[in-house]
Amino acid sequence: MNSFKIAICDDDAPMLALYAGAIENCFAKYDSTCSIDSFPYAKKLQETIADKVYDIIFLDIEMPEMDGISLGRYIRNKYRGDVDTEIVYISNREDKVFDTFDIRPLGFIRKRNFVNDCIHVIRLYLSQHAYKKSEFVEIKSGSSIVKMNMRDIIYLECLKDYQYIYTLKEAPVKIKTTMTTLEELLSAYGFIRIHKGYIVNYKFIQAIDKRNVILLAGNKEYTLPVSGAKLTEIRKLYLKLMHKDDVLFTFE
Incomplete structure (x- = not known):
């Protein structure tokens, strides 16, 4: 059984537990497990990835101090292709999708449709993960x-x-x-x-x-x-x- 390291960053702290539960259920649906770290502040996640690598990082777009798009660019510049971390954005601001393209995110999850969109993104990630083994x-x-x-x-x-x-x-x-x-x-x-x-x-x-x-x-x-x-x-x-x-x- 595959196991993955996940990070979620959203300034709406009460929602973090709900997101974590939904993501865990999505992985279980495809016979996989995950360990999840939740961050209510972008700066805390920024500090953590200095020493820890995640398979997928879920980012809210609108956050105080540092927004998810700026944090996504920081992550891409930090790793520069050395690791396979994927970024997934969480937001109801669909107009922000095009602002994320240079970050090459795996997907975009709408908060109001989190479970259905999450299933789609996790399925896509797992299919790509399986393909990478023979690349x-x-x-x-x-x-x-x-x-x-x-x-x-x-x-x-x-x-x-x-x-x-x-x-x-x-x-x-x-x-x-x-x-x-x-x-x-x-x-x-x-x-x-x-x-x-x-x-x-x-x-x-x-x-x-x-x-x-x-x-x-x-x-x-x-x-x-x-x-x-x-x-x-x-x-x-x-x-x-x-x-x-x-x-x-x-x-x-």
């Missing part, structure tokens, strides 16, 4: 094999006779193969060939315009050229992958 790929480079976690790959670049793999955790990895081989290997896992010299992980795409694809990984932004002839195809594939990845924000 390593072996890439042949000459006579060698390079094993990499696909979740860490931001994009791949072709320079003359070599390809360079840019990741969250390391300096670019230099390999010798072909972009066609890499495209065939990675396309089933959400990688898109946006140009003859570039393949990108769709999970890091922030924008696609007529000339470029903008990637955001932590606090780093990458601007890569896009093939004009394939622009429509690339946009359609990106939207298809986003839909396949489930819906993060659902409002009735």
